Amino acid sequence: MLKTPFAILILFIMAVFFVKNNHKGMVILVLISEINDLFVLNIVGVKLPVWAVIVIINIPWILSNYSKLLKEKIFSSLFYEYYYLIVLAIIFCFVFPWTSDVERAWNQGPIGRSMVSLIRLFCELMSLFYIYVLIASKKIKWVFLRNRFAIVVILSVIIAIIDYFTNYQFRHILFKVGDVPHRFLGFCGEPRFFGRTCLYTFVFFVCAFNTIEKKYTFSRKLILTACVVACLGAFLSMSVSAIALLLLSINIYTLLNLKKYFIFLTLVGTVLYFANINTFIKFDSNVQSRIDKISKGNEEDRINNEPVLFTRLEVFDRAAMNFLYNNKIYAVTGTGPNLISIPASNYLSRRDKTIYKNQINSVPHTGAINVFARSGLIGLFLIVLFMFRIINASRKYKFSFQTIIIHSLIFLIIYDALYFMLIGISIGYFKLQLSKSISNSSCNTNNQNNNFYEPNQKKIRPIDKFVFEKYQGMTKC
Incomplete structure (x- = not known):
């Protein structure tokens, strides 16, 4: 976290950029703080990354000017997973709240953890849309x-x-x-x-x-x-x-x-x-033991009814998978946003119970397990559906197609908020190329219909009229 003098300086710079509507300056701050995760601000006791603060203050601008861009079909499954997590948060915080054998602080209980997680996930999604809108609308x-x-x-x-x-x-x-x-x-x-x-x-x-x-x-x-x-x-x-x-x-x-x-x-x-x-x-002598654990597992420290495969995972992933394996209904529904660590604390091995004092507070680091734990097979399906949709939509644009495939595979292995910003860049790039194709076709054929053609007269998919009108107004024939 930034020390107070530097945090004040960053806030001042951010405020100047925001007042002057300087998106270039704000994007540079977003890039710096996405790459370097110590750029965190303490705002009224709430710790937020600099990029998250910038995204939050720009939400009104995004919604007031480009809300229709966010309603495109390729994004729908992302929103559905988020709405589903809100429902799970209500269920597992108020209707059937998770309980713990170990006393937890309020911020580590169901309500506190759900609130923090939903805010964090919302910021991750909006970082995608912020970068996407800036590129697609040619603001940068x-x-x-x-x-x-x-x-x-x-x-x-x-x-x-x-x-x-x-x-x-x-x-x-x-x-x-x-x-x-x-x-x-x-x-x-x-x-x-x-x-x-x-x-x-x-x-x-x-x-x-x-x-x-x-x-x-x-x-x-x-x-x-x-x-x-x-x-x-x-x-x-x-x-x-x-x-x-x-x-x-x-x-x-x-x-x-x-x-x-x-x-x-x-x-x-x-x-x-x-x-x-x-x-x-x-x-570092500790690395050998970690490599051995991944390759061989640890059968000596297994809990009851635990598959050997799970012993190869890190402690947070392992506990989550053990809980879901023994409570299969939650493998379908999920346990709620950032809540898996509460019930999974009862599925630690003997060694891990000693190290973590019968309580873990971190979520799984593996991307697929993280999503699987929070929203079950339902949420995992929605995230994978989003990936397939953006891969399919970008297939004609080599850069976006390749980055989306590789980044999505990495994300399923390693959960990282940086993924959403990079996907926003990739989607913005192929939308920008699509707009150029449409503009060129419009200038050459003066076709005012909703079905557009590239210069070689091959059909491409129709896009929303709103998007076309935005791009058409920016392009001179």
Whole structure:
């Protein structure tokens, strides 16, 4: 969390941007705080990331000007899952409230946890729509967003390296936070988050590189540098999950593109991965036990009726899966927003009960398990449906298609709020390209119907008349 003087400074800058309707400035603050999760403000006792505050203050602007854009079919399943979570919160907070054998503070009880979770999820959804609306409505240019994003990532990794060798001086000056000794952190709370952020951004820049024409040498060099730096950051984090998923992402990208140099990069990356893991094991003896746990499980510390597979999971994921496995009705319905830790605390292993004193407060870190625990198979189906819809909608636009596929797969493995902003960028990009096709077709054919054609006369799907009129007014033939 930001120290008070710097928090006041950020709030002042944010207020100036908001009053002047400077969305470019606010977007840069969003990018910085999405990449560096320590940019958190304490507002009347409520801790909110800087990006969440910016999204919240812009909600009236989004709803008053672009509410129809949010009613598109591809977003409907996201809203349905959120509405369903509200219903579950009412049920499990007031009708059949979850109870705990251990005394909990109010903010760790059903009502407190539900309120915090629903606010957080709402901010994540609105971060998607905020970025999407800015790009689709041309309030900010795609090139501006892409290049500023690259600069933010490059600087964040460079600062992480400098901070590591200066004994975390920047962290101590700016934030109220402890350290994780001998690890690259940057302005992130833990090395795992730093590594996963670099992973998500690496995928974005690798795919974005192909959208730049060869004549734009500066942009190509900038994005290529961002690719290399983000990849370096993932390896420096020494997060096993981040590095493993980085290699998985490269392999998926290879399959989508079938480029020889990426096949070569995959082979090189694999060698570097195992070399890095061996170094990491020597560097931190705890890593060997974590790798053994993932690969072999821990049969000696199983609870009754627990599948061996569950013993390979982290404690929060493991407890959640054990609860759902033994209470299958909740596997269908879910347990409510951020509430799984209350009933799952009774399904800890003996060792974990000792460590966590019979109580856990964190939700599962695995994306699919997180959604499965909060809204069951119903919610998981809705989230996957959203992913399929945006993948299908973006299939004609290579950058969006590839980033959405890879980011969605990563999200199902690692839950990260950064996913929603990146998806907003991808959707905004293909909507922008769609609008250009429509505008070109409109200028060439003067067709005023709702069925539009690309210049090669191939049909594309009709879009909402409101969207067309917005774009048509911005384009001169």
